[in-house]
Amino acid sequence: MRKSDYQNIWVYIEHDGKSAAPVGLELCCELRKLCGKTGDRLYAVILGRLPGEEIEKVRECGVDGIIQVSGTGYEAFNIDAWTNAFTVLSRKYKPSAIFVGGTIDGRDFAPRFAVRLDTGCTSDAMELDYDPETGDIQFIEPAVGGKIMAVITVPVMRPQIGTIRPGTFQYAPTGRKAEIEYIEEKIDFDPAAIRCRRVGFIPDESDPELDIANADCIVCVGNGLKDSEHLERYRRLAGLLGGKIGCTRPLCDRGILPSKLQIGQSGVMVKPKLYLSFGVSGAVNHTAGVDADLFIAVDKNPDAQIFSYCDYGIVGDMDEVCDELIARLSARKE
Template identity: 65%
Template sequence: MNKNDYRDMWVFIEHDGETIQPVSLELCCEIRKIADAAGEKLVAVVVGTLPESETEKLMETGVDVILRVSGTGYGYFNVDAYANLFTVLCRKYLPTAVFVGGTINGRDFAPRFACRLPTGCTSDATELVWDPKTTDIEFIEPAVGGKMMAVITVPVMRPQVGTIRPGTFKYVPTGKRPCSVIEETVDFPEAEIRTRVLDFKADDFDESLNIADADVIVCVGNAVKVDSLPKYRELAALLGGKLGCTRPVFDRGVLPFKLVIGQSGVVVKPKLYLSFGVSGAVNHVTGMQDSGCIVAVNKDPDAAIFKYCDYGIVGDMDEVCEQMLRHLRR
């Protein structure tokens, strides 16, 4: 295998026929910068058709090429057709890297086509760095329970495949560039798809559980008492924000998993992040450290969270919360 035979960086554009998954657009914005540094093209791989408005949004990220694929087998997401498709496309076009959003679908098919090619796949990266000396991508992610950051490369194989956690990068489109469209047809025999959609039920969507885009987050840690939760909910509401939590709060069955912030939960970037009784473990911090302003309340002056905050308050969380409520209610 000669690395020099491989060119261009691909982003898989996950969509439901109407809307592109935010992570795909976030990735296009980030990979645009890396592709520029590497002198390569940014290629968006779209399976099926997108509404014009979504194609516009995609082009605003500065993609150079849209590789549009049609064919049988892609009527709904299934790992058999998608893993086969990317194996076929990568063998034909030889991209240097393929970036896939770390969604349920992305995590399912990316390692499978990487294995078939065969090449390396890094799962759940939270940072990407292009090394000009080696021309390798460094996929960086928390490891050993968040105690260290692992830098993973695929130094001898191509393409370099990776899934990237949603919310890791920002959607900051840099504007349209001249963009060409390549049409491809790759059929997958539908009889070989091992799953069948019998019924479709939309998730009952509770907007209060969607914290990824909240401007203000009040995050409660393991020290929270169940009886005190209404206080923190009220504080979040008065600030026009939402409640979030650390992993142990979910483990105790106090709040749902969708509110967990961190490595195994959601990555958030609110304008204001207020934490109460949160120790500041790396697994949590990786999910909130890019917040605009971080305020931490902890009774332990040596708590790690104070290393990451703009304002630290040493004190009892319930007392501090009540004082804040008194001011805000006025």
């Protein structure tokens, strides 16, 4: 296998038939930048039907081409047709890299077609770079409990495959190219060969309090919290600020808050205007998920790692500081 035979970067555009999931657009925006370093062209890959106005959104992200796949087997996501389509397409066009959103579906089929192609698949990178000496993409992510940033490459095989969690990269479209290449591929997959069957669809219980990815203000509670009885004051503070509660992983492990509120590398990525953390030590696995305009941290340990990350730090007891903030905010509202 010669690496130089493989060119161009692909992004899978996940969609539900009506609209494109944000992660595919985020990836196109980020990989547009990486293509500037690698010299590759950027292609979006769409399986099944997506309305024209949504395809225009993909174009706005500066792609050089769109590969549109039609045929039988794409009515609803299924791992068999998706794995087959990417295997067939990759063998035909030899892309250098393929990026897939780290969603439930993406994490399901990307490693499978990687195995079929005998290549490597990296998950949850937080940064992407390029080594011109080797021609390899560098997938960078926290490792060993956040103590180091690991640089992962696929040094021998192609394509280099990566799943990236939603919210990792910013949706910042650079604008459409005047001319792009359209490739239409018909890849029929026998519906009888689809091994999983869709028996129905039950939407996730949509408690808006659990949807923190787009919150403008987050009060994040860490392992410094003594017990669930102490949580109420943080809910109150979040309410006064018009924000939402989030947490670090230990609070989910302790069963105090649901995992949907976990912020970080293996949780939700957040981009609030204001982020207030209480009793959070500042492990990179957590802070990697926070991109706040203003980050204020409260911790009793003056040497806590969080203080080298935040904009403003308060050394003190988390409950006392929270109560003081509540008192001052309440006084201002009276």
